[in-house]
Amino acid sequence: VCRKSTCGVRVFAFLLCGTKTFSRSSDQQSVRWGIEMAKKTFPLSKVYGLLEPGPVVLVSTAGKERPNIMAMSWHTMLDFEPPLVGCVISNRNFTFNNVRTSRECVINIPTVELAEQVVGCGNTSGRRLDKFAKFGLTSEVAALVKAPLIDECYANLECKVVDGKMVTKYNFFILEVVKAWIDSSIVDPRTIHHQGIGSFMVAGETIRLASRMK
Numbered sequence: 604v605c606r607k608s609t610c611g612v613r614v615f616a617f618l619l620c621g622t623k624t625f626s627r628s629s630d631q632q633s634v635r636w637g638i639e640m641a642k643k644t645f646p647l648s649k650v651y652g653l654l655e656p657g658p659v660v661l662v663s664t665a666g667k668e669r670p671n672i673m674a675m676s677w678h679t680m681l682d683f684e685p686p687l688v689g690c691v692i693s694n695r696n697f698t699f700n701n702v703r704t705s706r707e708c709v710i711n712i713p714t715v716e717l718a719e720q721v722v723g724c725g726n727t728s729g730r731r732l733d734k735f736a737k738f739g740l741t742s743e744v745a746a747l748v749k750a751p752l753i754d755e756c757y758a759n760l761e762c763k764v765v766d767g768k769m770v771t772k773y774n775f776f777i778l779e780v781v782k783a784w785i786d787s788s789i790v791d792p793r794t795i796h797h798q799g800i801g802s803f804m805v806a807g808e809t810i811r812l813a814s815r816m817k
Contacts, residue, residue, distance in 0.1 A: 649799060651677075658794035658806070659721055661711040661756060662692070663742070664701035665749040670742055672734040672753065673698035674725030676797040678710070686780040688762065694774050697729040702776060706764040707748040710778075711756035715793045715805050720755075747782045757792050759784040 645653075657680075662673045678690040688710065692699045702708050713721055720738040727734065735742050735751075742751035745761050752759040761784075766777035796804045 652797070652799035652802070657796070658712055659725075659797050659803070661713055661721060661724060661753055662690075662698055662702075663709045663711055663750050663753055664698050665705055665707075665751070666697075666701050666729070669729075669733050670735065670751050671697055671701060671729035672711075672724045672738075672740065673729070674721050675710075681777065686760075686783075687765070688760070688778045688780060690776055690778065691774050692776060699774065702764065703767070703770065705749065706767075707750055708762050708778070709745055709748060709750045709752055710760040710762055710780075711753040712758040712760075712792075712794065713753075713756045714789070715795050717755055718795055718803065721795065745782070752784065757786045757789045 657676070657678060659674055659676045660678065662675050664671050664673075673692070673696055675690060675692065678688055681687040681689050690710075692702060698708075720740060723738045724734050727737070734740070741754035743754045745752050745759075748761045748763065750761075752761075760780045761782040762778035762780055764776055765779045769775040769777075791809045792806070794806045796806065798804055
């Protein structure tokens, strides 16, 4: 329907007759200016795949028999300086006791070129396996912790546990980054991000916008 306004400008009004669908079921269709946006309920067990906060990392630890590597994606920044990182390490994982006992680890950040090794480390246990040897990764001596760096990763964060109050209930460790290393030759690294069982997203184009943050 079209009509003229008092100022001579045409005003268009769209009558969305017959397009709205109302339902009391959990899978409803919303109408936004005549465009149907179909949505359905999503399994709560898969919500984590929508909110994975950052890249998949490899956590290296020092053990009694040998160093170990664990793939991890449940982590989050907590503070700027000193950098504090919160992470969930299941008490069923071999790495859990290594971190809880030694109170230190290294967070190694891989790029997509190491995707196969990352998945391999995530699908195996260090209880009976030397993951450095199995997946062809190189250990390097860290500066401030006993846990080794993984040389093939483009960045390495030496960490110490500074708060373990939530470990027993939530398996949540708060780590302070005490030393950081980065391969400055890699520009805009293509990290990998876990979206669910066997599904990963690769970081793509980087955009830069104005920011007031210092």
